[in-house]
Amino acid sequence: MLLLYVLFLLLFAPQRDATTNKKKILCLGDSLTREGSWIHFVEEHFGTSNLMFINGGKNGRKSGQIFYPLVHTYTQQHKLDGIVLFIGVNDFNNLKSNSISFNRTVADVLKNMSKVVEASLQLFPKNNIFLLAPCNINPANMSSFALNHGYGTSGCAAGLSSLNKLYEKLAEQYSIHFLSLYAIVDRVNYVDGVHLSRAGYKQVAAAISGKIESDGIFC
Numbered sequence: 001m002l003l004l005y006v007l008f009l010l011l012f013a014p015q016r017d018a019t020t021n022k023k024k025i026l027c028l029g030d031s032l033t034r035e036g037s038w039i040h041f042v043e044e045h046f047g048t049s050n051l052m053f054i055n056g057g058k059n060g061r062k063s064g065q066i067f068y069p070l071v072h073t074y075t076q077q078h079k080l081d082g083i084v085l086f087i088g089v090n091d092f093n094n095l096k097s098n099s100i101s102f103n104r105t106v107a108d109v110l111k112n113m114s115k116v117v118e119a120s121l122q123l124f125p126k127n128n129i130f131l132l133a134p135c136n137i138n139p140a141n142m143s144s145f146a147l148n149h150g151y152g153t154s155g156c157a158a159g160l161s162s163l164n165k166l167y168e169k170l171a172e173q174y175s176i177h178f179l180s181l182y183a184i185v186d187r188v189n190y191v192d193g194v195h196l197s198r199a200g201y202k203q204v205a206a207a208i209s210g211k212i213e214s215d216g217i218f219c
Contacts, residue, residue, distance in 0.1 A: 022052040023218055025128075026074050028066050028116075029086035032135065033057025037198060041205030042212075051218055054078060062090045063112040071119055082128030082218045083120050084208070085113070086181075088163045089134050089194065095155025102155045106162055110170065117174050126175050128218050130211075133167040133180040135196070135204065136160055142193030151194050179211045 027033050034057030043053050056074055058065075066087060074080065091109050095102045113131075120129045137160065142152045150156065164182040171178030184207045189200030196204065212218060 022050050023081035023128075024052050024054055024078050025082045025084060025218060026054050026056045026070070026078070026080050027084045027086065028056040028070060028074070029084075030057060030061040030090055031059040032089070032195065033086055034059055036196065036201050036204070038201040038205040038208065041202050042209050045205065045209040046212075051212075053084075054080075057086075060090055061087065063087050063109045063116075064091075067112070067116050067119060070116060075123065080123065082124050082130070084130045084132065085116065085120075086132040086134065087113075088167075089137070089151070089156065089160060092153075092156045092159030094150030094153055095159065097154040097158035099155065102158065105155075106159065106166070109159075109163065110166060113167070113170060114174075117170065117176060120176075121174065127177070127216070129174075129176040130208075130217055131167055131171045131176055131178050132208070133164045133178070133182050134160055135181045135185050135200075136183065138187045138190035138193045140187065140193075141190055143191075146193045177211070177215055177217050179207060181207060 027039050033039070033055060036057070039053045039055050043051075054074070056069070066085075070083070088109060091105055092102070095105060117129065117131070137151055137157060139152055139157065146152065160182065164180050168178050168180065181204055185196055185200045185203050189197045189203065191197050
């Protein structure tokens, strides 16, 4: 009978989830996160460490569209321990640089991201909040799809250049981690002027993984 009882426990006892003890890090962004393979490469880099990265990307998402899913969706679906914020390119498409709309958009993005960072500070310690300045674009190989969606406008290029500096100041203001991806990707690794090739996402992953390790982020 004892043997049967032991066999019953082995067969029907709840199995331990291998991810239970891992810190769950939400990667919140747009299509560069949703369709990008950089999360896979980052996980591959850290192997069997205690970090687990959750893909929280959505195509076309703008900075004003990440507060609600952070607070009302992802935190309800997962017990999160930290966040990576990677967004901005979709805010500036179809805009001309130095226009009234462009200047208003810059101010709006900073306001949106301040709100998201403040919400993140209510959820996670400062060491577990990681803000990324988005990659640049490559107008030289812009696809018709990207052009039709306004990514080839002067405002898109200028906006990304601005965020490279403004996000750094935002991170300093809130004492959170920051990394600029603006000049990380080689121009040949843009497949449509906006999204990246496998090699491009590997470059992004290498930069992110290196920063996590060097600064002890999420430790």
